[in-house]
Amino acid sequence: MGLLLGVMRTIHPVDFKLTREFEKHLLKVKIKKGQVLFKEDEVCEYMYFIVKGALMGCTSHKGKKITTYISVENDFVSSISGLHGSGYSKEHVVAVEDSDLLAMHNDELNRLFSYNFELNYIFRVVLEKYYKDAQQRAHIIRVGNAKERYLYFTKTNPGYLDRLPLELVASLLNIKPSTLLSIKKSFSVSNSSNEEFGGCGQMLEAYVNKHQSFRNKDLRVQSLAREIGVSSHRLSVVLNNYFNKSFIDYINQYRINWIKESIANPEIMQNFTLEALAYSAGFSSRSAFYSAFKKVMGMSPLEYAKKLQKEKR
Incomplete structure (x- = not known):
């Protein structure tokens, strides 16, 4: 009961008197997977609270079972069409998993509501x-494509897709199970690829930082790929998909960062010109250096150096 009261207290304080009423009238209910909690065309006599497990609301249309909602821990469940015992239920509720529930009879609940x-x-x-959740779900199912429905469900119900039967989720989202499975696999491959790209990307950064490969003006994607032990195609894919940069933009970022550190060092600036630093950083020409610096920093190297000096005063 502490879990139920805790959920209620996140909305509004619950006083001692109401706590005592709940202690007196709450019932513990256990329901096995596949067991019907209440049926269509009967009055649902209780309001339920899920302590552990999962339930689904279902209805039928032309012999086809349609999932109307899925509820898990910390959710309240009752007949929607016959709420508080006001009429016959138009849906039935079934346990998706073995579930532990708390229940209060509608007569007791309505009595408490009265005062x-x-x-x-x-x-x-x-x-x-x-109702907000139901409206949002209805909207995405009516206007969203299969991928948008999948993304909506995974965002609003994290972890449910791996926990609940695929056919059940497909029914809720009005998608064919085969379509949902295909979308799920494509996103799994995408996530796996991102993890793989991340590992290769971290290896690349560690190598470039350690060996200062960017300072080699003849560096090419093929030669860097050989150095770190991957194919040039794989390196290009990692740069494009993980860093969202071309090879030259990725290397020039390192070169410019190195030059910025050098500009910030007064001793270096006393002994080297900007062009000398550019060649030392790996740029092959003055024009390539100025163009790359302005692209990254939004100003010329000379403007950056003057700005830095002014800030130090």
Whole structure:
């Protein structure tokens, strides 16, 4: 019961009197996977709170089962169409997993609603959230394509896709199970590729920093790939997809960072010109140096050096 009260208290304080009412009237319910909690065309007599497990709401249309919602831990569940025992339910609710629930009879709940402000307020907030979620879900299912529905579900229900049966989620999102599986696999491959790119990218950065490869004016993607032990194609893919840069932009960023550090050192600036630093950093010409510096910094090297001197005064 502490979990239920904790969820309620995130919305509004719960006083001692209401706590005592819940202690007195709450029932513990265990339901096995596949067991029906309540059926269509019957009155749902309780409001349920999921302590552990998952439930789904279903309805039927022309012999086809349609999933209307999925609820897990910390969610309230009851008949939507017959809320608080006001009528016959148009959906049935089934356990997706073995579930532990707390239940309060609608008669007791309605009695508390009749005089307890805080309970009315809490359930108003709960219902507002439910209807907002339902509206958003209905909108994305009506206008979104299969990929957008998948992204919506994974964002709003992190971890559910690996936990719940694929057919159930597909029904909720109105997608064919085969389509959902294909989208899921494509995103899994994409995530795996990002992890793989990340490992290669970190290896590249460690090597370039350690050996200052960028200072070689004859450096090419093929020669750098050989140095770090990968194919030039793989290195290009990592640069484009992980760093979002071309080879020359990636190397020039290192060169410019090296030059900026040198400009910040008064002793170096007393003994070297900007052009000399550029050649030492790996640039093959003055024009290439100035063009790359302005592209990265938005100003010429001379303007940057004067700006730095002014800031130090």
